[in-house]
Amino acid sequence: MRIGVVGGGINGLCCAWELARRGHAVRLFERDRLMQATSQASSKLLHGGLRYIEKGEFRLVREALHERDAWLRRAPELAHPLRLVVPQYAGGRRGRLTIGLGLWIYDRLAGDSALPGHRHVCGSDLLRRVPGLRRDGLRGGYEFSDAQMDDYRLGLWVAEQARQAGVRIGEGEEVIRCDEDGGAHTAADAYRFDRILNVTGPWAEALLHRSGLTAPVRLDLVRGSHLILERRCEQALLLEVPGEKRIFFVLPWQGHTLVGTTEVRQRLDEAISPSVEEERDLLRAYGHYFPTETPVVVGRFAGVRPLLAGAANPSDASRDSVIHRSGRLITVFGGKWTTAMALARRVAGMVC
Numbered sequence: 040m041r042i043g044v045v046g047g048g049i050n051g052l053c054c055a056w057e058l059a060r061r062g063h064a065v066r067l068f069e070r071d072r073l074m075q076a077t078s079q080a081s082s083k084l085l086h087g088g089l090r091y092i093e094k095g096e097f098r099l100v101r102e103a104l105h106e107r108d109a110w111l112r113r114a115p116e117l118a119h120p121l122r123l124v125v126p127q128y129a130g131g132r133r134g135r136l137t138i139g140l141g142l143w144i145y146d147r148l149a150g151d152s153a154l155p156g157h158r159h160v161c162g163s164d165l166l167r168r169v170p171g172l173r174r175d176g177l178r179g180g181y182e183f184s185d186a187q188m189d190d191y192r193l194g195l196w197v198a199e200q201a202r203q204a205g206v207r208i209g210e211g212e213e214v215i216r217c218d219e220d221g222g223a224h225t226a227a228d229a230y231r232f233d234r235i236l237n238v239t240g241p242w243a244e245a246l247l248h249r250s251g252l253t254a255p256v257r258l259d260l261v262r263g264s265h266l267i268l269e270r271r272c273e274q275a276l277l278l279e280v281p282g283e284k285r286i287f288f289v290l291p292w293q294g295h296t297l298v299g300t301t302e303v304r305q306r307l308d309e310a311i312s313p314s315v316e317e318e319r320d321l322l323r324a325y326g327h328y329f330p331t332e333t334p335v336v337v338g339r340f341a342g343v344r345p346l347l348a349g350a351a352n353p354s355d356a357s358r359d360s361v362i363h364r365s366g367r368l369i370t371v372f373g374g375k376w377t378t379a380m381a382l383a384r385r386v387a388g389m390v391c
């Protein structure tokens with residue numbers, strides 16, 4: 040079949056690669072450069088998403104853990120295992136039993152993963168590892184396994200695999216509208232495909248509207264910002280935002296510290312960049328756990344999550360995806376970086 044893929048983020052690239060591997064003739068349209076949008080503004084984690092266990096999203100977590108391990112095998116030079124610690128403080132929203140039970144389930148869902156399971160860490164051990172960490176109320180914590188990637192380079196690696204499998208990739212090619220008969224229109228040309236895939240992440244609904252089509256699924260667009268701090272980070276941490284149930288990460292990143300993320304509703308006509316308030320909130324949360332440090336911000340970036348609408352609070356929105364087909368047009372709503380290949384396999388199944 041002749042297949043057009045709109046969107047050169049991780050989901051579009053994985054779909055294009057998977058379809059080409061299955062023998063289809065694939066052309067990918069990216070209006071800008073590959074991997075310049077959401078897919079390079081992530082927290083750089085290949086993870087099951089520990090906190091989705093609280094929402095009972097066991098299928099999603101199991102799939103994501105399986106995919107995490109698959110990325111580690113597929114591209115070991117661009118992804119590596121990461122041990123994270125969840126410190127537990129007096130007065131925290133989650134007690135020791137809750138965290139321990141969550142991690143026990145996480146390990147079970149990881150199945151026969153080669154990564155080591157969780158274990159308890161006592162407070163003094165934790166302070167030895169993270170000397171500047173807040174001491175007041177520290178009750179110890181748990182460490183567990185996930186993985187970290189270079190999202191941008193790993194995405195370009197996928198693009199290279201896709202090219203080698205025969206995908207024609209066009210950058211700077213915006214699809215202005217598409218239709219249910221397999222048509223895709225750019226400013227210069229009109230194309231006809233057996234299937235056209237709308238994998239434009241946060242812009243999926245907007246492309247349908249521009250094409251005069253109704254979106255069967257609503258997206259909740261939620262910006263997430265990160266700061267890069269100058270200091271080196273020796274230990275990845277998953278922490279509760281003080282006084283909230285929301286969590287944020289402190290992660291090692293290219294010799295620095297990555298701190299994120301936030302959850303702020305976003306419109307597509309607004310600039311995608313961290314606001315002053317987000318930067319203040321991230322520094323406040325960081326400062327709570329590292330009270331003696333004066334953090335120096337050396338970088339910042341933001342991305343927009345394409346979440347399935349329906350939750351009043353963005354933290355509660357599902358990180359799952361919906362694939363909708365109408366005639367020859369298939370649209371992907373939502374989806375995580377980690378699960379992009381699993382999504383691609385589902386899309387490929389639907390194409391045929």
Ligand SMILES: Cc1cc2nc3c(=O)[nH]c(=O)nc-3n(C[C@H](O)[C@H](O)[C@H](O)COP(=O)(O)OP(=O)(O)OC[C@H]3O[C@@H](n4cnc5c(N)ncnc54)[C@H](O)[C@@H]3O)c2cc1C
Pocket residue numbers: 045046047048049050051068069070071072073074075076077078079080081082083084085086212213214215238239240241242246261262263264300341342343344345373374375376377378
């Ligand atoms: C702050 C934040 C942190 C995250 N952290 C993680 C994490 O640690 N781990 C994880 O697994 N997931 C994470 N995610 C989720 C993950 O990053 C996204 O779900 C994923 O990157 C979405 O990829 P995508 O390809 O669907 O969208 P995008 O990467 O946004 O790609 C869509 C592409 O479509 C292009 N496009 C749009 N309209 C058109 C058009 N009309 N014609 C042609 N091209 C078009 C855009 O230019 C863009 O390149 C995070 C997300 C955010 C925002």
